[in-house]
Amino acid sequence: MAKDTKERILTAALEMFSQKGYEGTNIRELSASLGLVKSGIYKHFESKEAIWNVLLDRMIAYYGERFGSPEHLPPVPDSPEDFVSTTMRMVNLTIRDEQIVKTRKVLTLEQYRDERARDLATKHFLTGLTEMFTRIFSGMMEKGMIRRDDPEMLAFAYTAPISALIHLCDREPEKTEDAIRKIEAFSRHFVATYGVK
Amino acid sequence: MAKDTKERILTAALEMFSQKGYEGTNIRELSASLGLVKSGIYKHFESKEAIWNVLLDRMIAYYGERFGSPEHLPPVPDSPEDFVSTTMRMVNLTIRDEQIVKTRKVLTLEQYRDERARDLATKHFLTGLTEMFTRIFSGMMEKGMIRRDDPEMLAFAYTAPISALIHLCDREPEKTEDAIRKIEAFSRHFVATYGVK
DNA sequence: AATTATAGTGAACGAAAGGTCACTTGTCAA
DNA sequence: TTGACAAGTGACCTTTCGTTCACTATAATT
Numbered sequence: 001m002a003k004d005t006k007e008r009i010l011t012a013a014l015e016m017f018s019q020k021g022y023e024g025t026n027i028r029e030l031s032a033s034l035g036l037v038k039s040g041i042y043k044h045f046e047s048k049e050a051i052w053n054v055l056l057d058r059m060i061a062y063y064g065e066r067f068g069s070p071e072h073l074p075p076v077p078d079s080p081e082d083f084v085s086t087t088m089r090m091v092n093l094t095i096r097d098e099q100i101v102k103t104r105k106v107l108t109l110e111q112y113r114d115e116r117a118r119d120l121a122t123k124h125f126l127t128g129l130t131e132m133f134t135r136i137f138s139g140m141m142e143k144g145m146i147r148r149d150d151p152e153m154l155a156f157a158y159t160a161p162i163s164a165l166i167h168l169c170d171r172e173p174e175k176t177e178d179a180i181r182k183i184e185a186f187s188r189h190f191v192a193t194y195g196v197k
Numbered sequence: 198m199a200k201d202t203k204e205r206i207l208t209a210a211l212e213m214f215s216q217k218g219y220e221g222t223n224i225r226e227l228s229a230s231l232g233l234v235k236s237g238i239y240k241h242f243e244s245k246e247a248i249w250n251v252l253l254d255r256m257i258a259y260y261g262e263r264f265g266s267p268e269h270l271p272p273v274p275d276s277p278e279d280f281v282s283t284t285m286r287m288v289n290l291t292i293r294d295e296q297i298v299k300t301r302k303v304l305t306l307e308q309y310r311d312e313r314a315r316d317l318a319t320k321h322f323l324t325g326l327t328e329m330f331t332r333i334f335s336g337m338m339e340k341g342m343i344r345r346d347d348p349e350m351l352a353f354a355y356t357a358p359i360s361a362l363i364h365l366c367d368r369e370p371e372k373t374e375d376a377i378r379k380i381e382a383f384s385r386h387f388v389a390t391y392g393v394k
Numbered sequence: 395a396a397t398t399a400t401a402g403t404g405a406a407c408g409a410a411a412g413g414t415c416a417c418t419t420g421t422c423a424a
Numbered sequence: 425t426t427g428a429c430a431a432g433t434g435a436c437c438t439t440t441c442g443t444t445c446a447c448t449a450t451a452a453t454t
Contacts, residue, residue, distance in 0.1 A: 202431075233431095234433055236432080236434075237432050240430075
């Protein structure tokens with residue numbers, strides 16, 4: 001029990017930051033949750049802020065990897081049912097993956113305090129998903145699956161409601177099942193509305 | 198300069214809470230911003246938490262007033278253009294009104310810490326607007342302005358993207374003009390999509 | 395076997411937090 | 425005019441914060 005302590009600190013810090021925020025988190029409690037005494041932390045990080053910075057750097061890097069590189073884009077679905085299930089696969093990942101949930105929470109809590117968190121929040125909550133689905137809808141229009149329209153507008157109209165329900169799950173996890181059903185219903189409503197008859 | 202001090206404290210506290218969060222706000226700075234020394238605060242409130250509770254009570258009361266009573270519901274619009282301008286009037290109010298902006302920010306920051314803030318956040322960000330527009334869309338369907346569909350689904354599909362852009366304005370005020378244009382474009386897109394031909 | 399770097403301990407630090415209290419000041423009713 | 429009270433001050437209290445440091449135990453390196 002030595003070498004992985006740095007990683008364990010980062011994991012515990014993300015957990016606490018995402019629940020209590022940066023200011024609400026204190027080093028004593030953080031180290032205690034790892035079975036350490038508080039000064040032990042400083043063998044791995046020079047300050048509380050340093051922990052925060054490493055976490056943010058990783059969030060930014062992870063985001064760039066996941067949304068920035070073209071090979072991570074989901075393929076253009078080739079049926080309405082495929083479209084819905086592609087959506088639900090992404091939604092389930094983003095709601096169940098603890099790392100991603102905590103990242104969203106922490107960005108929510110620190111968006112007014114830290115400029116990089118603010119920028120990343122906008123990408124996470126708004127522009128990232130919109131860009132991804134702009135491509136998907138463009139592809140679907142070319143395939144003739146949905147009627148020709150502004151793909152970016154459609155992407156925005158599609159992802160923002162889903163995003164809102166994902167935030168609801170973060171805020172009130174007991175409503176997760178309900179929210180997922182609503183997302184699926186919305187997804188079907190969407191293809192029914194924009195799909196070619 | 199005496200009697201209104203209590204109100205001035207509440208105003209300043211909402212301002213600070215909305216920027217730095219509850220934990221990030223300290224009484225010294227708060228009182229200094231009012232030209233007081235910190236112990237002066239305690240002549241008006243028995244603790245920092247008491248200030249928070251009064252603010253939250255007011256938010257809850259104000260919300261109930263604004264969204265709970267039927268007489269505050271906007272009338273059902275009677276043309277697509279009227280629908281768009283009704284929306285834009287509401288959006289402008291909710292984006293420009295400092296009190297409302299700060300309320301949203303503070304609910305965003307405290308939603309994981311305070312249960313009442315969490316509940317109010319869900320109403321503010323999701324269910325409140327949806328309920329309001331469910332009635333509006335029901336009315337519009339009866340008038341034959343838009344095609345018959347699930348009014349609640351439409352309300353959700355309409356308000357969530359607008360909500361997302363309002364959050365963007367809170368996060369990055371410099372993008373406000375742009376966001377308002379996007380909201381209007383979205384509103385027109387929406388009536389064009391669901392309106393009867 | 396001796397050395398050295400690493401991880402962790404526990405006591406202590408100064409700063410800043412929320413809060414208390416004896417005191418002064420200004421206002422107004424009796 | 426006086427007394428009472430609300431509003432504000434400044435010194436002080438306790439607790440907790442992030443951080444430092446001399447020290448120890450351990451495991452790897454020479």
